Amino acid sequence: MQLTSTAIETEIYQPDHQRLLEELGEVRLREWVMKMALIRSFEEKAEDLFARGLVHGTMHLSIGQEAVAIGASSAMQPGDYLLNHHRGHGHCLAWGSDVNLMMAEFLGKETGYCRGRGGSMHIANVEMNNLGANGIVAGGIPISVGVGLSIKMRGTRQVCLTIFGDGAANTGAFHESLNMASIWNLPVIYLCENNQYAMSMPIQKAIKIQHIGQRACAYGIAGVTVDGNDALAVYDAVRTAAERARNGEGPTLVEAITYRWKGHSKSDRQAYRTREEVKEWQARDPIRRLAQLIKMDEAEYEEIFKKAQATIEEAVAFANASPEPDVSTIMEGVYA
Amino acid sequence: MREITYVEAIREALFQKMSEDKTVFIIGEDVGIYGGAFGATAGLIQQFGEERVIDTPISEAGIAGACIGAALTGFRPVGEIQFMDFVTLSMEQLVLQAAKIRFMFGGKAKVPFVLRMPGGSGTGAAAQHSESLENWFVHVPGLKVVMPSTPYDAKGLLIASIEDDNPVIFVEHKLLYKVKGPVPEEMYRVPLSKSNVVRQGKDLTIVATSIMVQRALQAAEQLAKEGIDVEIIDPRTLRPLDDEPILESVVKTGKVLIVHEAVKMGGFGGEIAARIAESTAFDYLEAPIRRLGGLDIPIPYNRKLEYHAVPQVENIVEEARNLVALRV
Ligand SMILES: Cc1ncc(C[n+]2csc(CCOP(=O)(O)OP(=O)(O)O)c2C)c(N)n1
């Protein structure tokens, strides 16, 4: 007998852009650009506040990854669930969360989504079925199994979108969860936002297969790898996965390949990669790319960013004017 | 003596042990080129290469298991868990495997490794990055639990832990990493299971662990100005515990305050209190045993709430004052 490794080659999925452009229409895609600009502006402001010593804690910026957030959220329907991870500001905004309440949470205020108790890594918006970001890598993935099971038992047509990083795909939790979702045919989308690094660990060193999307075959579920800087490609894949889930066809693993422009968190010298590599990816700016696709002119593009920045300034003003949690309330909220 | 920081002391211990003993290696997340989330392993990959400073995927159970397997077969691994919180993912390997293997095998195997991890709050990292879980391990026979409070102890205890033939949970504190103190350049050992009388005094005994030793020392300075003379004891190794110096001190002072950052309920302070209550030192108590620990809540994100969630210098001062004023 001869044994060899059996790598399954998969192509990166190429969507039909023309069809998607026609289907979504310019008006809607212009809104996508606006939302992506809002996400970018939120992140830039977060970084700025941090640099000025106005934030106590840490943060994980998603600059350069905005296409994943907008493409995926836009493919979901009201009532669907979201579970995401520590690099989650973008997903939360794309899901339709209030930027004021997010900024207030980031700045630890009583008016924030989590009353200042959770902070950047733990923003949830339960009213919108956003079940929260997570400080634990892969912490949300097993929870998706329960959400999927609950949807199935309640007999609704909801779907659970679960977003996590490339690093999370190498945890035991990932394996257990995808297998359970598979055998029970759960309506869950596993969206791996592969920004090619888990902190300092490059994806090439962390896995020996070509794409994380290939792992779907190990669980007997559908899987696809897309260009995560192409909002339309992400949308196409997640929408298809959502349709499958709604039709009782079970979970899908979607891998979106993108790139983190900034350091992992507040203190990262980025000794593990070159400036050239970062520049190369910055040239593939997902926001510009979508704007070009709908032939938006430069003046409008700049105007959109100005507006986004103004919205963010208002959010900061709201947060600054908000009270801090009162120390007398410190024991609240542990038990229901 | 030369002064270096707590994190530098840890790095020096790792460097010196790795230079001396080829069976020592480092394994964990981002311990290589990144140098560890808090810089404890910075520069070591350049010195010892990828074979002995091993970056892993995000796999805490795997890291613990790799330490156990290598330890069983002749190595002395030093694993790093990036934040103590994530050791919850290693629990099965540590509690059900590492702690039990020697006993279950009738004493015919040993599992000599160290798992380093930073605990504690104070950096605004919120509920899932600020845990103080040391007492989970204190409950497990077969494990050793070490918690250095100074750069000197960090180096000496880490060397002793690496040389120990048992699994050692080595709990560092994020806020101590930048604290400076005198540390000899040469190798030395601080023996495990030997409590340290950090400060001598006659009015009150404070038993404190990790960063609370530093806070107790600051409190003692203030209390000294009020004429209150505090004795401070740092157990350093929580399991197996050397309780003799604590009991002796209580006999001397008649009053005891126990301080740790971990949530008070189910915390290490309960064990200390029980040991005193069960011993003849009980007869010498002139006031109830008191404990200060973390509030019964997860660590909040907001800076002010975070500050109030765990004992601070002023809480220790106030509690000590009240205790000294008590007469029974
Ligand atoms: C269980 C666990 N281990 C380690 C960490 C520390 N940590 C936080 S984010 C991160 C890297 C995550 O990489 P990835 O999943 O690719 O997400 P990205 O940060 O790239 O968005 C690590 C190691 C953690 N939060 N949880």
Ligand SMILES: [Mg+2]
């Ligand atoms: Mg990543």
